[in-house]
Amino acid sequence: MNRLRWLVYGLGLLAALLTGCQPHSTSSPALQPPPKGVLQITFFDVGQGDAALIWFPNNKTMLVDGGPPESATALIGKLRQLKVQRLDYLVASHPHSDHIGGFIKILNTLPVSEVWDSGFVYDSPIYLDYLRAVKRRGAKFRVVERGYRATPAPNCLIEVFAPSKPFLRGTHSDANNASIVMRLRYGKVRVLFTGDIERAGRARLYQQGADLRAEVLKVAHHGSSNGTDAAFLNRVRPRIAVISCGLRNLYGHPHKEALQALRKAGATVYRTDLQGDITLRVQGDRIQVFTTRKSPPTPATPAGASLFIGNRMSKVYHTPDCKGLPKPENRVYFRSREEAEQAGYRPHRACIGD
Numbered sequence: 001m002n003r004l005r006w007l008v009y010g011l012g013l014l015a016a017l018l019t020g021c022q023p024h025s026t027s028s029p030a031l032q033p034p035p036k037g038v039l040q041i042t043f044f045d046v047g048q049g050d051a052a053l054i055w056f057p058n059n060k061t062m063l064v065d066g067g068p069p070e071s072a073t074a075l076i077g078k079l080r081q082l083k084v085q086r087l088d089y090l091v092a093s094h095p096h097s098d099h100i101g102g103f104i105k106i107l108n109t110l111p112v113s114e115v116w117d118s119g120f121v122y123d124s125p126i127y128l129d130y131l132r133a134v135k136r137r138g139a140k141f142r143v144v145e146r147g148y149r150a151t152p153a154p155n156c157l158i159e160v161f162a163p164s165k166p167f168l169r170g171t172h173s174d175a176n177n178a179s180i181v182m183r184l185r186y187g188k189v190r191v192l193f194t195g196d197i198e199r200a201g202r203a204r205l206y207q208q209g210a211d212l213r214a215e216v217l218k219v220a221h222h223g224s225s226n227g228t229d230a231a232f233l234n235r236v237r238p239r240i241a242v243i244s245c246g247l248r249n250l251y252g253h254p255h256k257e258a259l260q261a262l263r264k265a266g267a268t269v270y271r272t273d274l275q276g277d278i279t280l281r282v283q284g285d286r287i288q289v290f291t292t293r294k295s296p297p298t299p300a301t302p303a304g305a306s307l308f309i310g311n312r313m314s315k316v317y318h319t320p321d322c323k324g325l326p327k328p329e330n331r332v333y334f335r336s337r338e339e340a341e342q343a344g345y346r347p348h349r350a351c352i353g354d
């Protein structure tokens with residue numbers, strides 16, 4: 001176990017102890033505003049659904065999905081705890097209620113400047129309520145699609161990869177496959193948001209040659225087996241993967257196939273159903289992780305196995321089949337790329353790439 005992870009457990013434990021002493025205090029580091037000059041992303045535990053807050057280094061804020069309606073009050077409480085006073089952007093990845101349900105109360109509570117929408121029209125009362133709430137708030141309503149780019153803060157580029165027109169029809173879920181897929185780049189760190197995109201939507205991304213590479217992946221469709229496979233992870237190659245799903249949800253998310261693929265890809269998996277709210281702080285190429293619950297992240301490989309081998313002399317790490325492995329006495333073993341990089345090792349270009 002690396003030092004950072006001990007730190008994360010330690011902080012979680014400390015928060016648990018503190019809240020134990022003061023039943024009404026919830027001062028977890030995962031729900032605190034970022035220090036100056038840091039990009040912070042919080043994946044909220046909203047039960048079965050998605051909601052993530054991006055806090056840009058210039059203090060602008062973007063909420064990517066708003067969770068289901070039944071979590072809206074709790075989500076607003078968490079935004080207050082984070083001291084969020086306004087939302088510069090809301091992003092509605094697609095019109096399902098577990099993504100836009102919370103937006104109605106949020107739009108009625110907090111100032112919102114601009115809403116990004118997939119443009120996929122959906123016949124549901126919640127979708128209509130959401131459109132009405134946007135109108136009442138007077139927020140700018142922007143339909144985004146492939147090719148749209150925005151720079152909400154200096155050095156923060158957002159590229160939209162999907163949806164693209166015409167929308168896919170006749171798929172397992174056309175609404176899911178019309179999800180906004182977008183990548184945030186801040187310096188060397190890229191974060192890919194995928195909504196609930198499924199197999200058909202991914203196939204279109206491959207056809208279009210989208211560069212999906214990202215250090216952090218918001219796993220598609222709550223860890224469903226139709227949201228994640230080896231081919232996709234080969235393109236993204238995430239170090240950290242976040243699954244947003246409800247504890248003991250009706251759908252059995254996350255599915256074991258998705259977890260296995262993530263494990264094989266060497267990603268460290270954080271889950272809102274187990275770790276609660278998950279906050280990443282990005283500074284330079286370092287990513288710190290804080291969680292409101294102390295449950296450990298899912299190890300990238302089964303106990304005892306090691307996927308990556310570091311050289312303690314050169315501080316470079318390799319895959320076990322690399323031709324340039326260090327001498328046995330210089331080997332350090334890591335269970336994931338994240339673990340190696342948190343320990344200050346860099347990838348070997350020849351076997352891992354950069």
Ligand SMILES: [Zn+2]
Nearest residue numbers: 049096098196
């Ligand atoms: Zn969903």
Ligand SMILES: [Zn+2]
Nearest residue numbers: 094096176196
């Ligand atoms: Zn959906």
